Amino acid sequence: MFKYYRWCVVFPPILTIVLILGFVVGAMIAGHNWLNYKTTTGAGILMVILLSIILGVLFLPVFLNNRADVRENAVKRFLSWWLLPGTWFIYLLLNGKGAAAFFDGSMYCFFLVGAVMHIAGSVAAYVMFDRDLKEFMKEYGRHDA
Structure with missing residues (x-):
């Protein structure tokens, strides 16, 4: 799971x-x-690091997929990946206008780029996990370990 x-x-x-x-x-x-x-770049980098820490905590339920009952249930598997981070991304999308007034243009752009990169990385990880799980299930069948 650390790979994903x-x-x-x-x-x-x-x-x-x-x-x-x-x-x-x-x-x-x-x-x-x-x-x-100089200031905008430093603040932008700190903001990206803070966003990563927040998302690092929000993506911890991914490790629930180590349990067979979560891994084999498509709804539980999807929710373990997307419930918390998806809620955070929706919150940012709906309240992004308030953040735009607080940050200057380039910092807000850095923030959006960071959010888009996290979304793209998490979608790629979910697709890889789902593909690997399907290959594993096809080869070994249901696995309770």
């Missing part, structure tokens, strides 16, 4: 931070003043 958890929690912030640093390097190459982006 990494796709949900570890890889998205790393990619987001790389994109943020790419934005800063692009701004420096384009001749923009680094001091204009």
Whole structure:
């Protein structure tokens, strides 16, 4: 399960931070003043790390799939993956306008990029887990261990 958890929690912030640093390097190459982006970039990186910590906690129910009764029930399996993080993403989607007033444009953009990366990583992890589970069930049948 750690393989899939990494796709949900570890890889998205790393990619987001790389994109943020790419934005800063692009701004420096384009001749923009680094001091204009220094605070925003630092705050953006901290915000991505905070989002990752929150989602790291919200994705912990993924480990319930180690239990056979959760793993073999499609509804329980889906809810263990998506109930808590999905609620958080829906909350961000519905209340994102309030956050836009608090953050400046580039920080809000970094926040959205981080959220989109987490969504993409978690969807990829769910698809991989589902595919691996189907292959396992096809090869070994029902497994209660």
